Structures are given as structure tokens and as C-alpha cells.
Amino acid sequence: MITCADKPWLANYDTGVPPTLDYHRLSLPQMFQNSVGRHPRNTALIYQGHHITYAELQVLVRTFAITLTTLGVKKGDVVGIWLPNTVPAVVAYYAALTMGAVVLMCNPHSSNQEMLQQMNDADARLLITQDILAERAIGLRRETHIQTIIHASLEDYLPSPLKWIFPLVAKKQGLSVKVPEHEGVYSWSVAMDLKGTPIPEPVIHPDEVAVYLSAGGPSGRTRGALLTHANLTTMVQMYEAWLQLDKEKERVLASPPIFRTLGMSAAMNLPIHMGWSTVLVPTPNPEKILEAIRKFKPTMYMGGLEDNALPKTDITTSKPLPPSAPCLPAKRFHRFKELTGISIIEGYSVTETTPQTHLPPFKGLKKAGSIGIPFPDTEVRIMDIETGTRELGVGEQGEMWFRGPQISFGHLEGSNEDSPGNQEKWLKSGDIAWMDEDGYFYVVGRKKSLTLTSAGHIAPKKMAS
Numbered sequence: 001m002i003t004c005a006d007k008p009w010l011a012n013y014d015t016g017v018p019p020t021l022d023y024h025r026l027s028l029p030q031m032f033q034n035s036v037g038r039h040p041r042n043t044a045l046i047y048q049g050h051h052i053t054y055a056e057l058q059v060l061v062r063t064f065a066i067t068l069t070t071l072g073v074k075k076g077d078v079v080g081i082w083l084p085n086t087v088p089a090v091v092a093y094y095a096a097l098t099m100g101a102v103v104l105m106c107n108p109h110s111s112n113q114e115m116l117q118q119m120n121d122a123d124a125r126l127l128i129t130q131d132i133l134a135e136r137a138i139g140l141r142r143e144t145h146i147q148t149i150i151h152a153s154l155e156d157y158l159p160s161p162l163k164w165i166f167p168l169v170a171k172k173q174g175l176s177v178k179v180p181e182h183e184g185v186y187s188w189s190v191a192m193d194l195k196g197t198p199i200p201e202p203v204i205h206p207d208e209v210a211v212y213l214s215a216g217g218p219s220g221r222t223r224g225a226l227l228t229h230a231n232l233t234t235m236v237q238m239y240e241a242w243l244q245l246d247k248e249k250e251r252v253l254a255s256p257p258i259f260r261t262l263g264m265s266a267a268m269n270l271p272i273h274m275g276w277s278t279v280l281v282p283t284p285n286p287e288k289i290l291e292a293i294r295k296f297k298p299t300m301y302m303g304g305l306e307d308n309a310l311p312k313t314d315i316t317t318s319k320p321l322p323p324s325a326p327c328l329p330a331k332r333f334h335r336f337k338e339l340t341g342i343s344i345i346e347g348y349s350v351t352e353t354t355p356q357t358h359l360p361p362f363k364g365l366k367k368a369g370s371i372g373i374p375f376p377d378t379e380v381r382i383m384d385i386e387t388g389t390r391e392l393g394v395g396e397q398g399e400m401w402f403r404g405p406q407i408s409f410g411h412l413e414g415s416n417e418d419s420p421g422n423q424e425k426w427l428k429s430g431d432i433a434w435m436d437e438d439g440y441f442y443v444v445g446r447k448k449s450l451t452l453t454s455a456g457h458i459a460p461k462k463m464a465s
Helices: 008-012 028-038 054-070 087-098 112-122 131-140 160-173 188-192 229-242 261-274 286-296 330-340
Strands: 043-047 050-053 078-082 102-105 126-130 148-152 185-187 209-215 223-228 251-254 277-280 300-302 319-321 356-359 379-383 398-403 427-435 441-446 451-453 456-458
Touching: 028 054, 028 087, 028 229, 028 261, 043 054, 043 087, 050 054, 054 087, 054 188, 078 087, 078 112, 087 102, 087 148, 087 277, 102 112, 112 131, 112 209, 112 223, 126 131, 131 148, 131 185, 148 188, 185 188, 209 229, 209 261, 223 229, 229 261, 229 356, 251 261, 251 286, 261 277, 261 356, 379 427
Parallel strands: 043 277, 078 102, 078 126, 102 209, 126 148, 148 185, 251 277, 251 300, 300 319
Antiparallel strands: 043 050, 209 223, 379 398, 398 427, 427 441, 451 456
């Protein structure tokens, strides 16, 4: 039996949050279909005012799955998605997974060299991107195995008034370009009209890899973390239990990019799992986020906001979801609450943890500067820096290690890095942290940033609680 002596953070769990969960072992397509079955008429996506129901999203996903099959994508193939938060990004993600493909999520701000590395490490054959990136994507075909490119536009799925206005401003602002014709290159609208014969959807085991996602490596070279269907569906069930969510209609502002694991899990997969609406923000700067809050009035949002317009923006009806960055300064922590009446939830997020291991209790004590306490079924150790063989006690700084069902089991072979671990092995975070007597954790720096002296490693000064 797990006790608070073993895990002091358990004493600070909100009432009703158990130390261990009874998970539904699901693939992401199963999770999506379950929500379609429960909430077909609920709005799934809101893009610049255009509403798409779960039933309509299912049609789009199935249509694009046929497109992928027509273009030769088979189970186990890798489909790259190089898009911001748009409808095609969500549709392509679930369609590729439905066909049993592995999704490679790419940052639209990645350099050509970074994209070459990611495409070749993953051996991607098809890439879905934005029209303004299409020429770069076409150039990648010379040095990769990419054969087919599909380019979407910010104009896709705009409601009528904006759809008429968009061409007038897009070219001037660099929001859209005309892509020259090339063999094997299709616009999103043409790709969605490709005629093919539906095939039976393949059986997908929850332990199969769903997503490759670029993560930093100890050597400085990025590496592709392998995230399974079970990793990702387990994470959303952890969020559901931790935040004690229900099936009421909520509207989530998806400002963090879904090409990163935090946005993917908390801003896309979680609301779809719950049957909620997701407001897609393709350009997540403070101005656009606040504009979306004022216009669409989300009941949940994620990510910090710091802008001159914040006092003029009513977010008091919103509830915060997990943020992307831990350890905000205490001054900002308290200032945000003064302006909005809402406490910021600080957490811990890395790609290989799909993405989180810690959050403060949703209703309970929150400590400024702390990443919170570990999720159910998540084991955390602070290990000595020199040898990694001795577990440290309260108040002692060392490297933070994790183990749990949301932890990635490895990296792509081409990355030449050690695998991070799985439920039997420990993921070494590379972060230096310490735990207080209540089981709250504090990150103070990176292991690679330490200075080696004759007296051993000197870590950054411990962060005050």
C-alpha cells in the first residue's frame, strides 16, 4: 500500500483525487470515436468564428484518411505535420493516426537543417504543411524520402466574411502565397477531393507508437521522442482526474502550439477526450490570445498572459489549464491574481513525459516558484548528481528522475541518445530540483549548466518557496 511516508505529496492531493487510477487502455482514434459517439452535435473546433461539430470533424477525419490511403500511406508509415494550430492540423493528426500511421509533429519555425534531421531520422514519406512553407518543403525532397506534400492555408475553414477579406490582406502581410505546381504537391482542398476507396481501419494497440516529437538531447542535438497511444491517452485521463473535470460543455482556448506535447495533450487531446470545444489560435502571441478571449469567451485557457490589455479583458469566468513554463517569479504569480482573480497553475513539462509529471493541487495549496506535486501513478526521485546512485532527502538538490505510465519509452534510432525509460526504467530529466517537507518540488537549473570544481558540482542557488 502506498503511504504518505513513501510519497509525502499524497497528503496534499485534493479530496477525491486517488493516488492511482484505473485507466481505460485506448488508442487515440478510439478516444476520438468515443467522443464523437457521445457528443456528435457538440462543437469540437472553433477557428476564427467557424464552428465544426464532432460529427462534422469525424467526416473531415475520415475523408482525409481516405486521401492518405489514396496517396499510399499504410500502417506504420510516418506522416509529417508542419502546421500551426489550424483545422487541417487537427484533422491530419487524427486521420493519420486512424490509418495506423505515426505522426511526426514539426515546429513551423524550424530551420531547414532541423527539418532535414527530423524528416530523415523519422524516414517520413508525406508532409502536410502551410502554403508559406511549401517551397521549403519541396526543397526538402532532394535530401529526404519525402514524396508527397500537401499544403494548407490559413484561409481554409474561415467563415464567409473573413474568407472574402483574407485574400486582400494575406499577401501583404505574408500570411499566404501561391504555390507553383509540382508533381506530388497538392493543396489541402484538392487533397480532400481525391477519390479513393475506404479501407477497414487497422487495429491499433495502445502500446504502439503514435507520435514522434522533437526533444532536446544532452549533446545539444535534437532527438525524436517516441510517444505511444497509451502515453497520450493516459495523460488526458490524469488531467481529468487531477482537475476533477466533468462532461459539461467547456470551451478551451488552445493557445499553446499543438506541435508541442503540452499543447497536443492539454489543448487538443484533453478537450476532444472530454467532448469540449477547442478555440484554435494559429498565432499565439499575447494580442491574439486576448483577442480570442474577448471574442470567444473560453471557460478554460492555458498559458500565462502578460499584456497591457489584460486588465481590460474579463477572464474571471475562465479556469486555468496547465501552463507551459514552471517557476514563475512570485511577483508575477501574485500580480496575475490581482488583475484577474485567478491563480496561475505552474507545472512541469518536458516532451518525454507527454508532457507532465507535476501540477499543484487544483483546489489546494499552491506555492509560488514550485512546480507542484506528482500526478497519480508517477514516481519521482531526487538523485545525487555525482553518481546517480543515491536518493536524496527533503531539501537536498539533485537530478530529478521519473517513472510512470505517461513516460516515453525511447527515442528514434537515428538520434544516438540513451532511451529515457519506460514503466520499469527511470527517465533522467537533466533538471536539478529539490523537494520540501510537503512533497512540493522546485526546479533550480539544468544539470548541464552545473560547474565542476574540486569540491564537486556547484548547482544554482536553491529557489525560495
